Amino acid sequence: MTDKKGLPPYKVLYEQLRRHITDGLYEKGDILPSENELCTTHNVTRPTVRKALDRLVHEGYIRKKQGKGSIVQGQPQGVGILSLSGTTSAIGKENLETKIIIKPYLTTWEDAFGFPLLNYEKEVGCYKLERLRIINKQPVFYDITMVPNINLPRFTSRNFENRSLFEIMRTNYQIEIVGGEQKLMAITANETMQQYFNVKPGHPILQLDRKMETSKEGFFLYSQVFCNTNDYGLYGTF
Amino acid sequence: MTDKKGLPPYKVLYEQLRRHITDGLYEKGDILPSENELCTTHNVTRPTVRKALDRLVHEGYIRKKQGKGSIVQGQPQGVGILSLSGTTSAIGKENLETKIIIKPYLTTWEDAFGFPLLNYEKEVGCYKLERLRIINKQPVFYDITMVPNINLPRFTSRNFENRSLFEIMRTNYQIEIVGGEQKLMAITANETMQQYFNVKPGHPILQLDRKMETSKEGFFLYSQVFCNTNDYGLYGTF
DNA sequence: AATATTAACTTGTATATACAAGTATGTTCA
């Protein structure tokens, strides 16, 4: 039994619950319908429901308590920029505004932020996009993302404003980020950053170079994130 | 069916496999016995085996491939300073030298780096120690650690030079770090850091405030790490 | 009225089974 996209039921349920949490339909402290209720409403059995819930637990969306239920934790603070998810889920949608500085365009690789590239990646080139993330009217993240040019229909024409790249990958191409590696360092703002972040020369900036592994074998995303941690420190759990 | 410790079978299996990997019985690239084999050798059913394997996958010890098997990944490199372990395992022991600046001493809490303290923690006070970590003769980490003063026999008299705090906790007190939360930000070096790291004023420094959860309920460790990422960027996987 | 008990929930764990889907290997046929 699969939905139109061919997703297995447990993923469908996971997506729906996850969506309901990120959309605020369930708020922090709320209790999800019991496993048995979810069984009947979604016409699946308990192990299937539990598989979906396990994932939500793992990613920090909910917490389970025996005898009580599944308690919504809200935006997964456990899955901040330092672990699995992107900046959107690290901060919470409400106050996050994403501004596209450079729309995705097809180009050749110069360098993947120090990460070695596979041969096929060099051949096909990549999409590159630059974004500025603004929290409560204040620019906090400036990131450059490189996506290898495999078959991603209509990729450049999609709307990236206020939508997470991860979300677009997941919902439109069924590609999920399953892990990755990252390098972290503290630097001082260069002229570009001084302009974007509206800070003085010498201002400390947190730099994050990431290579992200996806559910599609051999397909990686590369990004470089600059973060003004003056007002918003990065938060994560492990 | 439980073992002497009352652990459920899936945890017993998990512990055993995990042990075999960390002990080097299985090496990177090896393929674990198939799920069905593990079923028969451990007298459990497949869902139980899969539950144990799921955990190993999640923690990065193995990786599964449909049609092939469970491939051992070796020691989870995903456990760098940004996730589970301390600085020692993030860098590798070889070139890391630890210098104790202030030996552990019993004191009262001023503040746990912004993390809220439990009442009992405030009452019992804490051990505080300061260390400087030197890589290839170059100071890279300066950290302040606070350990609540529960019953830790001979804690202040132990030798912390060139030994990880985590290792001491694990081997001497059977306390393991099981998770935690952290805040990250970029700052500029203050006078103390300028001195320790031998850098100029205005030098960017990476600051990491961590609260670590242990296997002992209600027992947390707190630390603040300052890192000169000029030559050694922090590296981690997720 | 306050307390102890019971019942009805919740999640946690485990079995037994079935089929789908990916991988590797051998076998057959041209």
Add this chain to the structure above:
DNA sequence: TGAACATACTTGTATATACAAGTTAATATT
């Protein structure tokens, strides 16, 4: 010899069921 196929593995997903264990609230008892 070489390519196509069949087979026997592997993990992935799902059902149906059962009981244990923790939580909550109603009920019975004192």
